[in-house]
Amino acid sequence: MAAEESNDESRTSNPFHLIDFIPKFTGDDVTYSSTKWAQDLEDNSEIFGWSPQQKLIVARRCLSGTAELWLKTEKAFRTYEELKTALQKEFPEVINSKQMHEMMSTRKKQPNETYYQYMLVMKELGKRAKFPDYVSIQYIIDGIQDYESNKLLFYGVTTYPVLKEKLALYESFKQKSKTNFTKQLSDNRCDKLTKPKIHKEAEETVIRCYKCGEKGHTSNVCSKGVKCFKCNEYGHIASACSTTTVPEKSSRIPGISNHRRSMMVKSSTTEGPVNEQTNKLSERVSMNRTNY
Numbered sequence: 001m002a003a004e005e006s007n008d009e010s011r012t013s014n015p016f017h018l019i020d021f022i023p024k025f026t027g028d029d030v031t032y033s034s035t036k037w038a039q040d041l042e043d044n045s046e047i048f049g050w051s052p053q054q055k056l057i058v059a060r061r062c063l064s065g066t067a068e069l070w071l072k073t074e075k076a077f078r079t080y081e082e083l084k085t086a087l088q089k090e091f092p093e094v095i096n097s098k099q100m101h102e103m104m105s106t107r108k109k110q111p112n113e114t115y116y117q118y119m120l121v122m123k124e125l126g127k128r129a130k131f132p133d134y135v136s137i138q139y140i141i142d143g144i145q146d147y148e149s150n151k152l153l154f155y156g157v158t159t160y161p162v163l164k165e166k167l168a169l170y171e172s173f174k175q176k177s178k179t180n181f182t183k184q185l186s187d188n189r190c191d192k193l194t195k196p197k198i199h200k201e202a203e204e205t206v207i208r209c210y211k212c213g214e215k216g217h218t219s220n221v222c223s224k225g226v227k228c229f230k231c232n233e234y235g236h237i238a239s240a241c242s243t244t245t246v247p248e249k250s251s252r253i254p255g256i257s258n259h260r261r262s263m264m265v266k267s268s269t270t271e272g273p274v275n276e277q278t279n280k281l282s283e284r285v286s287m288n289r290t291n292y
Contacts, residue, residue, distance in 0.1 A: 018048065019061055025087075026065030031103065031128055033093040037062075038084050056080040067091065100129035104139040115167040118143070123160060134158040144170075 022044055025037040041062065045055045059080055063071050070090055077083040104125055109118040119140055126136025140163065141154045153170055157163045208215050212224040212234070225234050231243040 018044070019058060022058065022062050024062055024064045025067050025091075026063075027067040027070070027091045028065055030095045031100075031125060033095070033128070034088045034091040035093055036128055038088070052080055056083060059083055063087075097129060100125070100131070104129070104131075104136070105142065107139070108143045108145055115144075115171045116164065119160070119163060119167060133160060137163055146174075 023032070023037065023040055025032070025034065027034070038059075041055070041059055044050075045058075050058065056077070056079060060071065060077075060083070067087070074086065077086065104122065107122060107125070109115065113121075122136060122140045122143065126133070126139070137157055137160070141151060141157070144151060151170075153173075154163070154166050157166055206215060207218060209217050209219050209222045211219045211222045212227045213229065214224075226237055227234050228236050228238050228241045228243075230238040230241045233241075233243075
């Protein structure tokens with residue numbers, strides 16, 4: 001136990017174990033100024049009790065990218081204050097309040113981040129720009145891409161603790177809505193796949209008699225006998241029919257389309273090759289019925 005406490009004390013007293021946890025300064029990120037980086041470094045130095053010499057060493061090692069290249073071209077700085085002054089002169093704070101407002105207004109929640117992560121990113125930007133909390137929170141709410149009616153939950157939120165609770169409720173609501181929508185979509189797809197199948201099976205089970213033309217029984221058990229589809233009378237077929245006129249509403253002849261049936265009706269009142277062709281067609285259909 002004493003050994004573990006000794007190791008913890010050595011880690012806190014030795015700043016080089018904490019360099020990986022201190023933010024790097026590159027000089028390329030306009031939202032992270034040299035002044036803000038220096039303030040973060042000084043806060044860590046005060047917490048862990050670093051000496052001025054240790055603070056200078058940590059500051060040099062925390063420079064990367066463009067800032068690290070700049071440091072290599074400069075003379076060796078003997079104190080942290082000299083390094084800080086030169087760094088702020090070389091990398092001044094070029095972004096203004098207007099640019100920060102534009103940056104936060106265009107920042108939207110990304111699909112690969114949670115709502116809490118999104119809030120923390122925007123909160124950091126607001127702190128760097130020194131915006132009041134309620135201003136940053138409004139930008140956070142505006143960056144959530146959803147209908148305004150769904151964001152009424154955030155109405156009147158001005159503090160981050162309350163916003164955190166509201167975001168947790170909103171995320172739970174969106175997850176449930178997504179689950180219900182996926183389930184409903186799946187049910188609709190199943191209905192579309194099963195309904196045509198049921199309809200097709202119903203059509204296949206329809207039974208029709210090819211003697212009398214009615215549904216519900218087959219020709220081998222038909223008790224009505226052969227029906228003439230020219231005069232709608234029983235006992236003979238159309239080829240042997242002596243009727244010269246055709247009823248206006250005749251029964252449907254199975255196997256003959258509406259166009260052919262209309263041709264038969266039209267030709268029955270006339271003489272010539274067309275009437276002979278129709279009689280042959282009617283005779284052929286009737287012979288098929290008698291075979292059943």
